[in-house]
Amino acid sequence: MKLRGLDPSDLEALERALRRGEPVYLDLQADLPPELRADQLLPCFEGAITRTPRFTEALREHLPLPGRDPSEPLSVTAIIPTHRHTPVGLEALRAQDCDLEVMVLANGQVDGVRGDRVLRVPWGGHGATRMEGVRAATTDYVLLTVDDALPRGAGCVRALVEALEEGGYDAVFGRQVPWPGADPVTRERLQSWTPAGRGHWPVERLDNVFALYRRDTLLEHPLPSVPIGEDLHWRQGRRVGYVPAAVVVHSHPRQARELYRRTRDLHLQHQLLGEPPRVASLAGVIGALPGLVRPVLQAGPGELRCQLAELLGQWRATRLARRP
Numbered sequence: 001m002k003l004r005g006l007d008p009s010d011l012e013a014l015e016r017a018l019r020r021g022e023p024v025y026l027d028l029q030a031d032l033p034p035e036l037r038a039d040q041l042l043p044c045f046e047g048a049i050t051r052t053p054r055f056t057e058a059l060r061e062h063l064p065l066p067g068r069d070p071s072e073p074l075s076v077t078a079i080i081p082t083h084r085h086t087p088v089g090l091e092a093l094r095a096q097d098c099d100l101e102v103m104v105l106a107n108g109q110v111d112g113v114r115g116d117r118v119l120r121v122p123w124g125g126h127g128a129t130r131m132e133g134v135r136a137a138t139t140d141y142v143l144l145t146v147d148d149a150l151p152r153g154a155g156c157v158r159a160l161v162e163a164l165e166e167g168g169y170d171a172v173f174g175r176q177v178p179w180p181g182a183d184p185v186t187r188e189r190l191q192s193w194t195p196a197g198r199g200h201w202p203v204e205r206l207d208n209v210f211a212l213y214r215r216d217t218l219l220e221h222p223l224p225s226v227p228i229g230e231d232l233h234w235r236q237g238r239r240v241g242y243v244p245a246a247v248v249v250h251s252h253p254r255q256a257r258e259l260y261r262r263t264r265d266l267h268l269q270h271q272l273l274g275e276p277p278r279v280a281s282l283a284g285v286i287g288a289l290p291g292l293v294r295p296v297l298q299a300g301p302g303e304l305r306c307q308l309a310e311l312l313g314q315w316r317a318t319r320l321a322r323r324p
Contacts (some may be wrong), residue, residue, distance in 0.1 A: 039196035064153025067097030074098035079133035082147035083107035127223035127230030163200035173211035174246030229269035263313030271321035
C-alpha cells in the first residue's frame, strides 16, 4: 500500500493497514503537516519518499530497523499476556531476524495464534502472570510485551539484545510511538516518555510494553507480585537502558474512566515505594486546575474530563496510601 497524503482519512487507512500487517510506503508530495512529528510517524512506514531528496534522506533515520544476517544466533522468547484479543504484533515478532519463540499467556479464548506456544494462565496481576511465562521459557533472553503493541522492523529485538550486552544493563526497553490517529496529548506524552534518539543510554525508568531481560536475571530476581507497576518496582536499584531504535506502535484512546483507574493504581504503587504524592489533597486538585488549560486547548473540550479523571486518580491514590 502506498500513501500520498497524511490527512485524517490517510491516517485511518494507515492504522488499518498496520493492524492487518500490510506494509505501507509513503510517497509525499508536500512537507509533513506541522502537527505530525516525523520521528513518531515514519516508524509506521516501510519506506518514505518526499518531493525533496535531502528531506527523504533525513526521514530514513526514522524508518524501522531492517533485519540483518546475524553473525551470532540469538534465542529469545516473547511473552505476551492477553485476555482480550489476538495480539496485534504476532506477525511482526515472527518476522524478527533472530530465533524468536512467541509465548501467549492466555486468560480466555485467543484466535489467530498459529504455531505459537499458548499457556493457559489465570490472571494473577502483571508481575506474577509474566513470571509464569518466564519460568516456562527455555531461551537465554525474554522479551516482555503486551497484546496491543506492534513491533516495527525485523531488527528491533536484536537491537535490544545488543544494547543489553553492550551497556551491561539488567534490562532494556524500547520506544513507543502512537497509533497514527492518536490525540495530541498522547503524542506529546509518549514523546516525553520515550523520545527519539540513537544508541542507548541508562535511564531511571522501565516499561514492560517492550522490554528485554536475561531470563536468568528474572529467575534470580523475579518481577514482584503486584497488580500493576511491576516494572516500576523491579527497576529500583537496577541498571536499566533505553533503546530508541527498538520501536513499537502502542497507545490507547483517552477515556476518562480508564484514565482514573490506571492513574489511581499506578500512583498508589509510586507512593508505596516512598515517593511523595503528586496531589496530596482536594486543595491540590483545585490548585492544579489552571494547568488543564493547555491540554484542553490542544485536544478539545472532551479532554477536560480526561484531565480531571487523572487529577482525581492521583488524589484517590494519596487517600489509599494513607490508610493504615
